[in-house]
Amino acid sequence: MTADVTPLDRRRAAGAETRQRIVAVAEVLFAANGYDAVGLRDIIREAGINSAAVHYHFGTKEALFLHILRLRAEPIAAARMERLDALRAREPFELRDVIDAFLRPALEQAEPADPPRANYAELRARLSGKHEDTVRQLLAEIFDQSSKAFLDAIRQCLPDLPEADLYYRFHFLLGTMVYTMANPGRIRDLSFGGTDPFDFDEVLSHLVPFIEAGFRAAPLSKPAKRPLRRPAKRGKP
Template sequence: MARVSAFAKSLDDAPGKLSVRQRLMDASEQLFAEHGWNAVSIRTIVTAAGVNLAALHYYFGSKEQLLSEIFTARAKPIAEERVRLLSEIDLDNAPSLERILEAFLRPALTIGSDERFGGRAFVKLRARLATEPEQVSRRILSSAFDESSREFLEALARALPDLPREDLEWRFHFMLGTMFYTMADAGRIQSLTGGRCDPGRVEDALAHIIPFLAAGFRSKPDSKPTTTARRRPR
């Protein structure tokens, strides 16, 4: 509880003081990012925010709605920036695969250094939600990103007209996994490389991730693997 109390004090010390609603959003974003949505109780949130329980129910109604509003506020600028960057690409005349990938990845990888996108807390929250099998998490992620992601799937299909749709969708899935792990920046690769490889250096990360993913998208579709029934142990 010491860390929660310290966070509440930091909100009290903020210039001009934050509104009750913003205190709840800031406190819960930090807590959800650190511990996961399901592990944080409503009482922990209101204690961290330094407000009473009635305030959370008044402004948000439920913990799920609180998470949804945090995510909507943070994710909207990311989706809008992706679409803006995509609009600068001529999709009618052999669009550049690399430019499409950059338009999708750059806003996500700059979250940590761009205050419009929430900084490090939202990086951790988004990465955590992406790996949690909760229906709530899936619904919130879908609401925030499905529309813009479908635009990118169509753009990729234009850039790769000979790639079967199923292969395209699988490769998009693998791109998301690569993106989320890079965003999470868990420190593993820095430890292995003595800091030479650092996903936190956005331009370096983009310079390496884009050609890597482009090669994967351009690779020749393999024949469909055959599934063999496993023998039951005797």
């Protein structure tokens, strides 16, 4: 026999429901209009709640936005590390597999059939031109570990690639990924409907070898010179 629901339980459930509604509404508004164009009043009006509820649960618009970003970004970073760990179990790494393991979780997070996940693609694209310290710090906190791990894996696949080239090409990988997530309709227009940008297996079948070819292109930077070590001074005989 289940215990009776207490007034405290009901308040907690109502509070959790209100919090979820705030997040759902704010995420849609931020994705559609961008951070700067959305005010707390817009969120309050759309969610049908009072202003005290937003301030109670999140405090500020920035805190709410960062909560949403963390909510969508952390599963991507975790999924990447899981996939990389699986690849480590059968080293040596294959570059194509490493790239697929990095890209697939982000593209799957942009699944259009799941609106909250699709909203992340818009949020991420809108962040690509932002330089706010708080957002950069949060993205670094969430993604730095996995990004550094993947950079190391790519480095193992391409040991002769200069460091500058490695970082530039990884940067271009990120840019291509964000655009692919956020603007799938463009390729459909250009191809007159001949492509399906929401079939992520199809997208990855083209994107992964494209990115791999970029990484394998001839180096453009000179290898960094290591500082010469001076011979240790010997004492007088």
